[in-house]
Amino acid sequence: MTSPYKISERLLAVQILGSLLQQHGSLAGLLDNNTLAKVQSPALLQELCYGVCRWYPRLQFYLQQLLDKPLRSKDLDVQCLLLVSLYQLLFMRTPDHATVNESVAAVETLGKSWAKALVNAVLRKAQREQADLNALAERDYSVWYAHPEWLLNQLKKDWPQDYRTLLDGNNQRAPMTLRVNARQATREQALGLLTSAGVAVKPGALSPYSLYLAQPMDAVVIPGFVEGLVSVQDEASQLVASLLPLATNLRVLDACAAPGGKTCALLEAEPTLQVLALDNEARRLPRITQNLERLGLYAEVRCADITRTPSAEFGHFDRILLDVPCSATGVIRRHPDIKVLRTPAEVENLVQKQRALLESAWPLLNAGGYLLYSTCSLLKAENSKQILQFLSAHADAEHIALEVAGTLACDAGIQLPPQTGGPDGFFYALLRKSLD
Numbered sequence: 001m002t003s004p005y006k007i008s009e010r011l012l013a014v015q016i017l018g019s020l021l022q023q024h025g026s027l028a029g030l031l032d033n034n035t036l037a038k039v040q041s042p043a044l045l046q047e048l049c050y051g052v053c054r055w056y057p058r059l060q061f062y063l064q065q066l067l068d069k070p071l072r073s074k075d076l077d078v079q080c081l082l083l084v085s086l087y088q089l090l091f092m093r094t095p096d097h098a099t100v101n102e103s104v105a106a107v108e109t110l111g112k113s114w115a116k117a118l119v120n121a122v123l124r125k126a127q128r129e130q131a132d133l134n135a136l137a138e139r140d141y142s143v144w145y146a147h148p149e150w151l152l153n154q155l156k157k158d159w160p161q162d163y164r165t166l167l168d169g170n171n172q173r174a175p176m177t178l179r180v181n182a183r184q185a186t187r188e189q190a191l192g193l194l195t196s197a198g199v200a201v202k203p204g205a206l207s208p209y210s211l212y213l214a215q216p217m218d219a220v221v222i223p224g225f226v227e228g229l230v231s232v233q234d235e236a237s238q239l240v241a242s243l244l245p246l247a248t249n250l251r252v253l254d255a256c257a258a259p260g261g262k263t264c265a266l267l268e269a270e271p272t273l274q275v276l277a278l279d280n281e282a283r284r285l286p287r288i289t290q291n292l293e294r295l296g297l298y299a300e301v302r303c304a305d306i307t308r309t310p311s312a313e314f315g316h317f318d319r320i321l322l323d324v325p326c327s328a329t330g331v332i333r334r335h336p337d338i339k340v341l342r343t344p345a346e347v348e349n350l351v352q353k354q355r356a357l358l359e360s361a362w363p364l365l366n367a368g369g370y371l372l373y374s375t376c377s378l379l380k381a382e383n384s385k386q387i388l389q390f391l392s393a394h395a396d397a398e399h400i401a402l403e404v405a406g407t408l409a410c411d412a413g414i415q416l417p418p419q420t421g422g423p424d425g426f427f428y429a430l431l432r433k434s435l436d
């Protein structure tokens with residue numbers, strides 16, 4: 001009987017990685033549901049694509065050592081096939097002979113029969129010389145920790161004591177975390193319900209609403225998810241509701257709101273808040289509305305860019321959440337393609353954008369009000385340096401110290417490192433506007 005699936009996981013991974021290396025899309029975009037439905041094992045396809053990205057700088061190094069001369073750019077498919085196969089040989093438990101045989105066979109399907117001997121030779125050499133390859137890789141941190149050199153150097157500069165912990169954290173697999181909707185149940189009640197439904201969870205240490213799943217699963221099959229009992233959200237993101245001082249009936253601006261994870265976390269903690277949720281990307285707004293509806297919450301949702309809209313259109317707010325676009329270097333474990341795609345020039349652009357967002361949001365804050373600035377970045381230029389620069393230019397801005405366990409020492413704000421089985425890498429800074 002012929003397989004109903006048109007393509008093998010290996011060959012589809014080769015196509016997806018080829019697109020990614022040519023800067024055509026992101027992993028999350030390329031691995032959409034339609035694509036996953038093309039193969040028998042979507043989990044294997046994801047493992048191959050995410051695994052190759054996670055270890056890309058190391059795998060590329062191995063490949064350079066194993067090839068007599070570099071492959072031509074028109075043979076990107078052969079390169080991707082070798083990267084996938086090296087990942088299987090060196091990081092997965094796939095039997096070696098199966099990896100080698102299937103990879104050699106895949107060369108034929110790619111229409112590159114000439115590369116059969118090459119693929120066979122490279123993979124067999126990798127098997128034989130694994131220990132020597134590792135010894136060579138260990139000499140170079142960029143290779144060993146599998147981070148692009150510019151990022152490794154920046155992290156080392158920013159965090160001379162802690163950068164290796166951060167690099168390690170970025171290479172772990174991220175846990176799946178739930179936020180319990182306090183409108184519907186206490187965390188203990190939700191834990192009891194999930195446990196009795198056979199879903200193993202344990203509470204997180206930082207957010208009072210967090211539950212960590214022992215095994216990731218499809219959100220929609222989590223008991224209570226559809227009914228709004230729980231949402232999927234990392235524990236670091238959930239902290240927003242603990243760090244922004246809340247009270248009844250405050251007027252709140254969530255200036256970069258889509259897809260609405262933090263809007264909903266705030267409203268679950270204090271449902272009387274009058275929230276205006278803005279985002280400048282119209283296509284991302286429906287996600288905010290869907291999340292609010294599922295959770296039985298209300299916020300005004302609008303498409304707007306506060307850096308371009310006259311402030312009179314919005315009025316003033318008691319609280320502002322500024323969860324700015326950033327390099328996402330704190331969530332590399334969830335999006336390892338950042339290692340392949342992100343450039344230093346992009347980070348510089350983001351720093352400028354964040355500065356503009358801060359400058360535009362500040363006049364919208366009432367005297368005595370609080371602004372919480374957050375990023376999922378580990379880079380000081382986007383975090384403490386950004387805040388220090390803002391404080392030096394705004395005499396009416398006061399820095400309020402925050403306390404969360406496990407953060408790294410910082411000149412302003414708090415920096416959470418990505419933690420194994422714990423929260424993502426995240427930065428928060430709380431500012432208060434003086435009364436006079």
Ligand SMILES: C[S@@+](CC[C@H](N)C(=O)[O-])C[C@H]1O[C@@H](n2cnc3c(N)ncnc32)[C@H](O)[C@@H]1O
Pocket residue numbers: 237255256257258259260261262263278279280281284304305306307323324325326357
């Ligand atoms: C980090 S994401 C926000 C995530 C969201 N707060 C959550 O927790 O679900 C940053 C968002 O900022 C939006 N954004 C970027 N520039 C913006 C601008 N100038 N005005 C409003 N939104 C902007 C992006 O479209 C993106 O949705």
